[in-house]
Amino acid sequence: MTTTMEHTRDVLKNWPFPPPGGWEADDLDRLPSDGPNGELDIFKRVELIDGALILMSPQRxxxxxxxxxxxxxxxxxxxxxxxxxxxxxxxxxxxxxxxxxxxxxxxxxxxxxxxxxxxxxxxxxxxxxxxxxxxxxxxxxxxxxxxxxxxxxxxxxxxxxxxxxxxxxxxxxxxxxxxxxxxxxxxxxxxxxxxxxxxxxxxx
CATH class of the missing domain: 3.90.1570.10 (tt1808, chain A)
Structure with a gap:
């Protein structure tokens, strides 16, 4: 049986394309800090708006x-x-x-x-x-x-x-x-x- 963590990892393989139906609120608790291609801290600060992940960029x-x-x-x-x-x-x-x-x-x-x-x-x-x-x-x-x-x-x-x-x-x-x-x-x-x-x- 596929675990929720394994499911999240599978979905991230297609990053930056969202899964069918969009991301869900509980997905944020399973995201790693780094991206699937080694992008450092890409998911460290993220929010979910209308099913889309919004990555918060460095601020002024x-x-x-x-x-x-x-x-x-x-x-x-x-x-x-x-x-x-x-x-x-x-x-x-x-x-x-x-x-x-x-x-x-x-x-x-x-x-x-x-x-x-x-x-x-x-x-x-x-x-x-x-x-x-x-x-x-x-x-x-x-x-x-x-x-x-x-x-x-x-x-x-x-x-x-x-x-x-x-x-x-x-x-x-x-x-x-x-x-x-x-x-x-x-x-x-x-x-x-x-x-x-x-x-x-x-x-x-």
Missing amino acids: LFHESVITGLRHLLDTQAPEEFRVTTQFTVKISKNQRPAPDVLVYNTAAAAPDRTFFQPSEVHLVAEVVSPESDYRDRKVKPRIYAAAGIEHFWIISDESGKPVIATYELDPDTHTYDCTGIYRDSFTRSEPFDLEIHFAELLR
Whole structure:
């Protein structure tokens, strides 16, 4: 009998062509770090969008700095029932397992062997736009996150080297996001917890 790991190895022989029906969320747990032809760390950072594997390319310093800064600001203000992490997947459906740049999740969901969270465990997802992810971050991922019922979505853009944050909240009736503000200096929020974001601290 063919094991799931053997099946994954067989499918990878045809890389970069997807298997019939596309990749599935559970496939991400069976991918090696290196590619089938010896490509180093090609699957180290990967997400699944609409059944397609998205390999996350090396990012500009702006992208990495904002992710690090935002995680720190959220982490230092989060109450005990919340935790913050970066680039960790959310298993939404059979063919959707995105990896938000920053996410806030339930402390009760934390476990050393977790490889993904369920949407019900996640309260906020944030994406930092890069040139190669612009369309996905602005059009595709908000649709996926909203349909999954994730309450809060932020998108951070680069405006001449300075961050701009647009915040969104879920409309539970339409399962779409409503914009609640666009900020270039600082803002305060009471959801998912009381917090204050000063942009000068994002790029330190």
